[in-house]
Amino acid sequence: MSRLFMSLSIAFRSLLQHGRRTVFLGLAIAGVTALLTLLNGLSSGIKRTMVHTATTLSTGHLNVGGFFKVTGGQSAPVVTRYKEVLDVVKRAVPEMVFAVARGRGWAKVISDRGSMQAGLGGIDIKDEPAFKDVLQIVAGSIDDLAQPNTVLVFESQLKKLEVKVGDALTVSAQTTRGAANTIDLRVVAIARDVGLLSKWNVFVPSATLRALYQIRPDATGAIHIHLAEKDFDHIPTIAARLRTSLEQAGFRVMDPDAQAFWMKFQTVNREEWTGQKLDVTTWEDELSFMTWTLKLLDGLTALLMVILIAIVITGIMNTMWIAIRERTREIGTLRAIGMQRRGVLSMFMLESLLLGLGSTVSGAVAGALLAAALNAAQIAVPEAVQLFLMSDRLQLSIEGPSLLRSVALITAVAGLAALFPSLRAARLRPVVAMSHFG
Amino acid sequence: MHRLIGIAALAAIAAPGASTAARAATGKQELVDILKVVDERQRNSGDWRSVAYIEQKERDKVDVVYEALIFRRAQDQKFMMLFSKPKASQGQGYLRLDKNLWFYDPGVGKWERRTERERIGGTNSRRSDFDESRLAEEYDPEANGEEKLGAYTALAMTLKGKAGLDLAFPVIKLWVDKDTRNVLKRQEFALSGRLLRTAYYPKWKQQFSESKKADVWFPQEIRFFDEVEKANSTLILLKSVDFKPLEANLFTKAWLESKSR
Numbered sequence: 001m002s003r004l005f006m007s008l009s010i011a012f013r014s015l016l017q018h019g020r021r022t023v024f025l026g027l028a029i030a031g032v033t034a035l036l037t038l039l040n041g042l043s044s045g046i047k048r049t050m051v052h053t054a055t056t057l058s059t060g061h062l063n064v065g066g067f068f069k070v071t072g073g074q075s076a077p078v079v080t081r082y083k084e085v086l087d088v089v090k091r092a093v094p095e096m097v098f099a100v101a102r103g104r105g106w107a108k109v110i111s112d113r114g115s116m117q118a119g120l121g122g123i124d125i126k127d128e129p130a131f132k133d134v135l136q137i138v139a140g141s142i143d144d145l146a147q148p149n150t151v152l153v154f155e156s157q158l159k160k161l162e163v164k165v166g167d168a169l170t171v172s173a174q175t176t177r178g179a180a181n182t183i184d185l186r187v188v189a190i191a192r193d194v195g196l197l198s199k200w201n202v203f204v205p206s207a208t209l210r211a212l213y214q215i216r217p218d219a220t221g222a223i224h225i226h227l228a229e230k231d232f233d234h235i236p237t238i239a240a241r242l243r244t245s246l247e248q249a250g251f252r253v254m255d256p257d258a259q260a261f262w263m264k265f266q267t268v269n270r271e272e273w274t275g276q277k278l279d280v281t282t283w284e285d286e287l288s289f290m291t292w293t294l295k296l297l298d299g300l301t302a303l304l305m306v307i308l309i310a311i312v313i314t315g316i317m318n319t320m321w322i323a324i325r326e327r328t329r330e331i332g333t334l335r336a337i338g339m340q341r342r343g344v345l346s347m348f349m350l351e352s353l354l355l356g357l358g359s360t361v362s363g364a365v366a367g368a369l370l371a372a373a374l375n376a377a378q379i380a381v382p383e384a385v386q387l388f389l390m391s392d393r394l395q396l397s398i399e400g401p402s403l404l405r406s407v408a409l410i411t412a413v414a415g416l417a418a419l420f421p422s423l424r425a426a427r428l429r430p431v432v433a434m435s436h437f438g
Numbered sequence: 439m440h441r442l443i444g445i446a447a448l449a450a451i452a453a454p455g456a457s458t459a460a461r462a463a464t465g466k467q468e469l470v471d472i473l474k475v476v477d478e479r480q481r482n483s484g485d486w487r488s489v490a491y492i493e494q495k496e497r498d499k500v501d502v503v504y505e506a507l508i509f510r511r512a513q514d515q516k517f518m519m520l521f522s523k524p525k526a527s528q529g530q531g532y533l534r535l536d537k538n539l540w541f542y543d544p545g546v547g548k549w550e551r552r553t554e555r556e557r558i559g560g561t562n563s564r565r566s567d568f569d570e571s572r573l574a575e576e577y578d579p580e581a582n583g584e585e586k587l588g589a590y591t592a593l594a595m596t597l598k599g600k601a602g603l604d605l606a607f608p609v610i611k612l613w614v615d616k617d618t619r620n621v622l623k624r625q626e627f628a629l630s631g632r633l634l635r636t637a638y639y640p641k642w643k644q645q646f647s648e649s650k651k652a653d654v655w656f657p658q659e660i661r662f663f664d665e666v667e668k669a670n671s672t673l674i675l676l677k678s679v680d681f682k683p684l685e686a687n688l689f690t691k692a693w694l695e696s697k698s699r
Contacts, residue, residue, distance in 0.1 A: 026588040070604065073538045073551040110666050114498070169664055173630070177604045178555050181665065214629065269551040 015385035026359040030309045033363025041371045041396035053390040056134040059286035060224025065279040076176040077104040082220045092245035095231045103209035104221030107173035112160035122209030136192040140165035145190035151185040154198035175214040183212045195390030254279040313417040320421035332433025341426040349424035356414025360407040371396040446460035469579035480571045484649025486510035488679040494561040495670035516689040529698025544698035562672040591616040633665040647681040
């Protein structure tokens with residue numbers, strides 16, 4: 001122990017003695033760590049925002065949706081007898097925090113000035129307080145969505161529809177049996193855009209959606225199942241378990257297909273079956289058309305990490321080579337007064353590890369502070385980025401475990417980078433080292 | 439039998455309500471017969487080939503004109519539509535097989551199953567607008583009296599979809615020329631009762647069909663007005679109508695695909 005303490009003491013003093021070099025190298029390592037922290041924070045922030053927003057607006061962490069086919073070629077995104085399905089869900093998914101039933105539809109929305117094709121979300125606003133937290137209402141009141149024949153639209157849709165709160169919209173669609181139907185709605189709320197989802201989604205009360213599609217009260221579009229954050233990593237396992245339970249309960253269940261429900265119509269319509277089939281999906285399935293952005297960002301982060309680590313390794317190795325060259329006589333003296341080779345090795349390794357640890361901790365703290373400052377500054381992001389970010393503000397999320405991983409990784413890299421030069425130093429013969437002039 | 443007729447006649451004299459009901463029933467039967475005539479005049483009983491020009495006008499959009507070949511076979515209710523213009527739609531087509539409507543896009547090289555009520559090429563026209571008339575089969579009529587439509591006297595009627603049939607428009611109002619039995623005007627309503635589309639049939643033409651051994655009537659021009667999006671309208675012109683028998687293997691996916699190779 002005393003030997004380790006002595007080695008640490010020597011390493012620390014050596015770092016202090018070569019203050020200028022220590023500061024430069026330390027700053028470089030701290031900078032790299034801060035950058036990595038920010039990149040991880042950005043990636044986590046986007047993922048967190050995306051998951052939070054999307055799992056409130058358009059999907060649960062896990063969903064039981066499905067298709068009902070009156071004829072082979074005509075399907076509707078409907079789950080019949082959904083309360084029976086919900087009973088199975090409750091038994092099969094004890095991890096469930098809560099579940100909501102949402103209507104699903106696709107229709108033409110027409111105003112006096114324009115029209116657009118839109119996805120219809122049927123919602124019981126009284127049962128979904130989290131929905132209000134996610135959306136920022138710029139006009140009207142979201143609570144009015146509890147009234148029948150009302151609609152919530154997003155700001156970007158105003159360009160096409162040119163409506164304001166109180167104006168009328170007509171929604172035209174085909175019922176599940178293919179008959180044309182319309183319903184007149186009143187705009188009660190206009191929400192700020194939340195990325196791609198707000199480009200083509202509007203929300204109406206569930207009863208209104210049922211009336212439009214002539215769906216029975218015991219049917220809905222999908223059951224959104226919400227889980228606690230600790231269970232996010234186990235979602236595929238829970239989905240598989242739920243699929244088995246639904247089959248055992250006598251429901252027909254579709255094979256897993258990692259796509260959003262609206263991308264499955266073609267496949268479903270090609271198949272000959274009629275009646276009801278359930279489809280268990282995860283939030284990642286329902287957002288599969290967007291999650292590529294996360295994968296891209298993760299890929300870029302990994303690439304940058306490799307580049308930055310290469311820079312750290314090169315920097316530390318060079319510095320260590322210079323240090324060993326400068327301190328060759330010191331090494332010789334230490335060896336002459338009895339220090340073993342292992343001692344020399346650990347001295348230089350500890351020096352590098354100390355430098356790495358101190359710098360990465362400082363860098364991580366600086367990165368976390370910078371992320372907090374950026375969050376506080378509420379930086380607006382360009383519209384194109386908003387589409388995928390599902391937020392109009394930049395939001396970084398610094399997570400403790402991720403921060404510790406960065407610190408541990410770069411410290412370990414710093415230690416490893418010093419290994420080869422330290423081995424060379426340890427191999428020096430005392431006589432040769434003492435007679436070195438450089 | 440004589441006794442039964444006697445009882446019926448007595449009941450008609452004694453009960454005016456029953457007499458009115460009998461008249462209404464007769465009126466309804468007359469309307470059904472009129473619908474049968476409307477359908478029969480347009481029925482070919484053989485094959486059909488024509489060229490259709492479809493012009494779509496929409497607010498804030500450039501007008502689009504499609505040219506398409508229409509093929510029909512009455513025997514098994516087959517239907518095919520092959521787009522030849524504009525260039526972007528060239529080779530696309532619809533094929534009705536066994537009551538399933540399929541859409542082919544050579545750009546993707548895939549067949550997609552579509553609903554029978556699909557808007558053709560995104561216009562306000564449907565497959566049924568190009569197909570044989572089956573009003574008597576699908577709807578129950580109610581009389582709305584006679585109305586003047588310009589120079590024509592029309593029999594107005596409301597048609598309600600028969601129970602058990604899946605129809606695009608559950609309610610239709612129809613104006614039939616009293617003299618010729620040609621359709622002059624047609625209004626289609628949603629389940630909600632909202633008027634969705636008004637169609638006018640200003641030009642009818644008759645042409646002899648060998649397969650029917652009689653004249654077949656068809657509208658040369660149909661004008662659709664979108665009643666929900668008021669600025670939108672669709673014009674259909676039917677040209678080069680030909681009733682000669684078509685190739686046996688015409689109504690196949692392979693044939694339609696081959697046209698875009």
